Amino acid sequence: MKTKKTLLLILGICLLFSCKKNEKQRVENNAVVYYGGDIITMTGENPEYAEAIVVRDGRILFVGDSSEAMEIAGNGHQMIDLNGKTLMPSFIDPHSHFINSLGMSTQANCSPSPVGEADNVAGVVKALQNLQSEKNIPDGKLIMGYGYDDTVMPEGKLLNRDDLDEAFPNNPVMVMHVSLHGAVLNSKALEQFGFSEKTETPPGGIIVRKPGTNKPYGLIMETAFLPIFSQLPKPTEEELLQQIKDGQMIYAAAGVTTAQDGAAHLGDIQIVQKGADNKSLFIDVVSYPFITEFDTIFKLYSADDFGKYNNRFKLGGIKITIDGSPQGRTALFTTPYLTGGPSGEENWLGESTFSQDEVNQMLKNVYDKGLQSTFHANGDGAIDMCIKAHEFASNGNPTKERRTTIIHSQFVRPDQLDKYVEYNMIPSLYTEHTFFFADAHIKNRGLEQASFISPMKTAISKGLKPTNHTDFNVAPIDQMMVVWTAVNRVSRNGEVIGADERISPYQALKAITINAAYQYFEEAKKGTLENGKLADLVIPDNNPLKVDPMKIKEIKVLETIKEGETIYKKN
Known part of the structure; x- marks a missing residue:
């Protein structure tokens, strides 16, 4: 009996150690196998699919056959069945203003439909009033809105200082123009930010005056x-x-795991840097300091600090703004606007932010430091200035691969x-303009020129990676709206704008995956599903x-994964 008890005890101990060993193997093997759906690799010129993908330690371990994937994953790996859903590389944002996303929850959405409900001046005012009520904003505190689009205001009735003064007599109010190149301010905000009838309009600037006076009209x-x-x-700090x-x-809810902060000011950079320092960033953020901050930036950073991530924050290069927006009639063209200037100017070509000589020297300073x-x-006149500056600043070697990027083009x-x-x-x-602003472009520039905006197909046919x-x-x-506009080029009114420039869905996806990774010098680790790349993935609800x-x-995003970790999951 004693021998039998001893034998059972030994067997029990062995079983316990065996379980512990298997449990340890399961803990140590953190490999995940995704299978059972359309896995789009985004490699090659045409769509390619894989049966399975193996992810471990934040990177892609294997892409290919299901049976080989499970063998490579090893014992104790986790299996995730896509149940017919699609998996592909997560999206890379080629240009946005990340810093603006930080305050959106405290601002009124003054966008017209389908983005918001501010389809006229009354709608803008209502959105601001709703924010004031919801946030209990006291008298004297600034009220802010975003998305005001003057191009869709009915009967040409535009938002002005008087509209905002009447609705908000006790608060400064500022409503950002949809271009992000300006805003409409009421009297208290104009006073707060130092604008009066004595304020001179600076070169490259617009201050709309109240008719018959020199007073700023908003x-x-x-x-x-x-x-x-x-x-x-x-x-x-807490906010x-x-x-x-x-x-x-x-960004994560849209399937984006790399975002850009374009034209960042020093304060913006310090904010994102603070997020990186305390490890609050769960997506990658690439910042491009604005050229006017050049000297200040290089008192704090060196050129060697650019081009590499630190806790998911990277300084990518320097941003130089040449002109304004075509819908705001501040983009620079070589031929006049059909509708004149924003203040009624005749034979209006738009304006450049800086002179050609200034841009030449600015770019040379950037290139001399070896930076992107x-x-x-936006306008062809501004693009001419970019090309001339590049020729001037490139020290006799304009074909060197610098990946200089012309945003908007x-x-x-x-x-x-x-x-x-x-x-x-x-x-x-920027093919979304074929939907949001096509009517304004046709009115301002004519149908022929408007039909060639953001010519994706022509750019691809010439061998570019737009x-x-x-x-x-x-x-x-x-x-998905970006892809839709590139594929369909349909305006708000249901008209096709530039049918010859429509591209395939696969080409449209490349523009926000592998092409965008290339723009950031990151094609070796992002943009496709390949062995060794970061496991930055997105699962949309349809292919x-x-x-x-x-x-x-x-199509909606169901899940976004950054380096193997889920950072967003649709409820």
Whole structure:
């Protein structure tokens, strides 16, 4: 009996150690196998699918056959059945303004439909009043809104200082223009930020005056608007940390794991840097300091600090703004606007933010430090300035691969695209304008020129690797809407704008995955599903390559994964 008890005890101990060993193996083997759905690798010129993908330690371990995937994953791996859903590389934002996402929860959505409900002046005022009531904003405190689009206001009735004064006699109010290049302010806000009838309009700036007077009428644009940024109220430390989290979640919910903060000011950089320092960033953020901050930035950072992540924050290069927005009639063209200037100017070409000589020297300073530059240029006149600056600043070697990116490039000409090819430049296009602003472009520039905005197909046919962006928060950070506009090019009114420039859904996806990774010098670790790359993944509820092209914008993100960890999951 004693021998039998001893034997049972030994067997029990062995079984316990065996269980512990298996449990340890399961804990140590954190591999995850995704299978059972459309796994789009985004490799190659045509769509390619895999049966399974293995993820371990934040990276892709294997992509391919299911049986081989499970063998490579080893004992104790986790299996995730996609149940027919789609998995692909997560989206990479080629251009937006990450810093603006931080305050959106404290601002009124003054966008017209379908983004908001402010389809007229009364709608803008109502959105602001609702915010004031919901947030219990006291007298004297600034009330802010975003998304005001003057191009869709009915009967040409535009928001002005008087409208806001009547509704908000006791508060300063500022409503951001949809272009992000200006805002409409009421009298208290104009006074707070130092605008009066004695304020001169700076070069490259717009201060709309009340008819018959020299008094500012509310709309402040371009260089006249820039000083306002440094004067905006600063959040508390606690508010800032929450805003950093909320801002990232807007991107994560759209399937984006790499975001851009374009034209960042020093204060913006310090905010994101603070988030990185306390390890609050769960997506990658790439910042491009604005050229006017150049000297200040290099008192705090060196050129060696650029181009590498620190706790998911990276300084990518320097941003140079050449002109304004075509819908705001501040973009620079080589031919006049059909509708004149924003203040009634005749034979209006738009204006450049800086002179050609200034831009030449600015870019040379960037290139001399070995850094990437991104330009903001909408009109063909502004794009001409970018090309001339590149030729001047490149020290006799304009074809060197610098990945200089021309953000927007909306009204680029075919001959300018040829220069992009010759000089290894990247057009980051903006096909959402075919929906949101097509009517304004046709009115301002004519149907022929408007039909060639963001010419994705022509750019691809010339061998370029165009990206496609939202310019968030000009447009929502909705990547399926980006794809939909590139594929369909349909306006608000249901008209096709530039049918010849429509591209396939796969080409449209490349613009926000592997092409965008290339724009950031990150194609070796992002943008496709390949062994060794980061496990940055997105699971949409449908396959954009297989649905009716007109239904692509209805696709929703179910889950977003950053380096193997779920950072967003739809409830």
